[in-house]
Amino acid sequence: MNTSVSRQSATESAFLIQCRVVHALVMRDVKSRYGGRRLGFLWALIEPLMMIGVFIGLFHLMGRTSQGGIPAPLFFVAAFTPFFMFRDIFSNVMMCIKGDNPLLMFPQVARTDIILSSVIVDILVSLAVFFLLLLGCAILGFEFTIDRPLETLLALGLLIGLGVGLGLILGALTIRYEFVSSVSQAFLGRPLFLASGLFFTVDVIPAQARDYLLLNPVLQGVEAVRSAMFTQFESRYVDYSFVLLFAVVMIAFGLMLMNFFERQRH
Amino acid sequence: MISLQHVSKTYGVGAQQHRVLDDISFSFPYLKSVGILGANGAGKSTLIRIIGGAEKPDTGRVVRTSRLSWPMGFAGGFQRTMTGRENARFVARIYGADFRSVESKAIEFSELGHYFDRPLGSYSAGMRARFAMAVSYALDFDYYLIDEALETGDARLREKFRQIFKERRQTSSVILVSHNEQTIRRNCDCAAVLTGGKLHYFDDIDDAFLLYRRVLLGSAAA
Numbered sequence: 001m002n003t004s005v006s007r008q009s010a011t012e013s014a015f016l017i018q019c020r021v022v023h024a025l026v027m028r029d030v031k032s033r034y035g036g037r038r039l040g041f042l043w044a045l046i047e048p049l050m051m052i053g054v055f056i057g058l059f060h061l062m063g064r065t066s067q068g069g070i071p072a073p074l075f076f077v078a079a080f081t082p083f084f085m086f087r088d089i090f091s092n093v094m095m096c097i098k099g100d101n102p103l104l105m106f107p108q109v110a111r112t113d114i115i116l117s118s119v120i121v122d123i124l125v126s127l128a129v130f131f132l133l134l135l136g137c138a139i140l141g142f143e144f145t146i147d148r149p150l151e152t153l154l155a156l157g158l159l160i161g162l163g164v165g166l167g168l169i170l171g172a173l174t175i176r177y178e179f180v181s182s183v184s185q186a187f188l189g190r191p192l193f194l195a196s197g198l199f200f201t202v203d204v205i206p207a208q209a210r211d212y213l214l215l216n217p218v219l220q221g222v223e224a225v226r227s228a229m230f231t232q233f234e235s236r237y238v239d240y241s242f243v244l245l246f247a248v249v250m251i252a253f254g255l256m257l258m259n260f261f262e263r264q265r266h
Numbered sequence: 267m268i269s270l271q272h273v274s275k276t277y278g279v280g281a282q283q284h285r286v287l288d289d290i291s292f293s294f295p296y297l298k299s300v301g302i303l304g305a306n307g308a309g310k311s312t313l314i315r316i317i318g319g320a321e322k323p324d325t326g327r328v329v330r331t332s333r334l335s336w337p338m339g340f341a342g343g344f345q346r347t348m349t350g351r352e353n354a355r356f357v358a359r360i361y362g363a364d365f366r367s368v369e370s371k372a373i374e375f376s377e378l379g380h381y382f383d384r385p386l387g388s389y390s391a392g393m394r395a396r397f398a399m400a401v402s403y404a405l406d407f408d409y410y411l412i413d414e415a416l417e418t419g420d421a422r423l424r425e426k427f428r429q430i431f432k433e434r435r436q437t438s439s440v441i442l443v444s445h446n447e448q449t450i451r452r453n454c455d456c457a458a459v460l461t462g463g464k465l466h467y468f469d470d471i472d473d474a475f476l477l478y479r480r481v482l483l484g485s486a487a488a
Contacts, residue, residue: 020359020360020362021360023359024356024360025360026355026360027356027359028345028348030343031347031348031467032345032347032348035347035348035352086277100340102340102343103343104320104321105318105320105336105337105340105342105343106317106319106336106343106357106360107318107319107330107334107335107336108319108361108454109319110319168305206366212468262322263322265321
């Protein structure tokens, strides 16, 4: 047996190699997103802060200070941050799938590793932003206790699942049909922003429209987060099994599509 | 071991289908430098991309149980906002190598000095190529994957990399793809010709060139 045989990494399991690769990709992703800029991580806080500021201002003009019994700042933090997490995961997963990625030139880096690490970074960043914004609210005097922490995590997890699933499906379709990318930005981004309960609770929706809007799993996810978080607010409209099923089916379907269209890549 | 098992790849759809690789099975020999010859458009780059895992074959699979390099000198996988050191560390991490030794070797080979701690975006094209080459040599690969030219930088650096390459050929295997006779003759022990979707292997480089010339003449006649 020659030296190159003994040096080979056959003893190292594929799983360990993947962990190593994903770890390296996560570090690299964090560095390339936030490392090169002067304010670095602060940029991640700016978008939600601006959005929340605008909506608190609008509420103020309407003479309101709370929604569903929750003080406005807390309400918006608990709605926008999870929603942005969903949106970032979805669009970044899509980005990872479409197009050629030079990282694939490294033999042990697979596309699934790139997707996985991007999702991990999005989750970490969003949770950090969420924590900091809630801390900010507490410092400003909007005190709260988290009602059901585990259920809050479950609700956030469902939004993650929805983001991954949607990203996989649309990303896979983009391999074959390029227009999907631009169409989905235009026809999905805005409607989802408006119809996902970011500035209203489900029970203020007129009864006739409610059943239809509840078909939007993201609305249920966002509603679930505040229902689990705040003692003042309890939603009767969240169906966890519906959202879970939706997320699982989308992820499975997305993976299938990705496998199918991968062959047609040029 | 690096081996191709019944690898096929087709591009295009319908009537314009073009089978670039047609059921290729081949094990790359240990401690040998294999040159792969092919006319333009014969599918050399596709083959490199499939061996290196950048692309998946339609059918068949590629077994890689040895430490395989990325296509040598390819700098596209490096992040421009990260410094040379950070990029070297990233590569060391995915290969599970000790990053201190990778870093120090990369500094030594590249001769980038304090630029090693500057973002890659601030490098000139020549420096980036030098960096990529140095990092490739800083890791000890079992198999070096090389697409076309190895040459980079000024005459002195070229000579230096040539020297490193010569040493590595003693302890590692090389897969070199080229359409240049000189490159293959200088760097390889044996050769294979990629034509009509098939890979024809020859222990003797001269035999490989006999076939290669015939292929070139054939395509010129047609």
